[in-house]
Amino acid sequence: MQNIKNVIFDYGNVIFDIDFRIAQNAFQKLGVTDIESFFAHKGHNQLFDDLETGSISPAEFRAGIRKAANNNDLTDQQIDDAWNSLLIGTIQENHDLLLKVKEKYRTFLLSNNNEIHYNWIINYLKTTFKINNYDDYFEKAYFSQHMKLRKPNTNIFEQVIKENNLNPAETLFIDDSPQHIEGAKKVGLQTLLMTEKPAQLKDFLKKNGIL
Numbered sequence: 001m002q003n004i005k006n007v008i009f010d011y012g013n014v015i016f017d018i019d020f021r022i023a024q025n026a027f028q029k030l031g032v033t034d035i036e037s038f039f040a041h042k043g044h045n046q047l048f049d050d051l052e053t054g055s056i057s058p059a060e061f062r063a064g065i066r067k068a069a070n071n072n073d074l075t076d077q078q079i080d081d082a083w084n085s086l087l088i089g090t091i092q093e094n095h096d097l098l099l100k101v102k103e104k105y106r107t108f109l110l111s112n113n114n115e116i117h118y119n120w121i122i123n124y125l126k127t128t129f130k131i132n133n134y135d136d137y138f139e140k141a142y143f144s145q146h147m148k149l150r151k152p153n154t155n156i157f158e159q160v161i162k163e164n165n166l167n168p169a170e171t172l173f174i175d176d177s178p179q180h181i182e183g184a185k186k187v188g189l190q191t192l193l194m195t196e197k198p199a200q201l202k203d204f205l206k207k208n209g210i211l
């Protein structure tokens with residue numbers, strides 16, 4: 001990669017392992033049918049976009065799951081457990097790696113996230129790694145539910161660029177979703193599609209000349 005001064009990282013399946021299939025199976029067990037159109041990596045029910053942009057509350061999301069499962073008796077815990085089941089975890093090496101990349105570039109995190117997942121992740125980081133949040137690992141960490149925006153829409157990239165006075169031509173965006181990569185390209189960012197697992201992040205960055 002040439003003339004890179006800034007790196008924007010996605011979170012899920014770049015730094016942190018997630019598996020959509022586990023959540024698909026969990027939702028099916030709750031009674032949700034037609035799971036491929038309801039929730040998948042490349043497309044899903046509007047319910048998930050609305051949660052990720054903070055347009056609906058966790059309580060409203062859970063009500064939507066009960067409706068989709070045709071089961072008003074589902075508890076909040078059952079729904080949260082199914083939803084959080086896709087969250088696998090990360091490794092200490094990736095946190096060390098992020099600090100190393102931060103020494104060389106201005107670095108940012110840009111994640112489509114939501115309140116239910118965010119709370120689980122923060123608790124996981126505290127209990128597993130004694131980390132309170134990602135403030136020390138990036139110049140700034142951006143989460144869709146706080147921004148009221150989500151990838152791949154160009155306005156979320158434009159906000160990060162504007163707030164941090166970034167030159168898109170000197171800024172690399174790394175994500176595992178092709179549709180998010182396309183959104184980033186529209187605003188002039190350089191891009192890399194992450195095809196390896198998060199455990200191979202170091203090798204991926206070395207292969208592409210970032211380290």
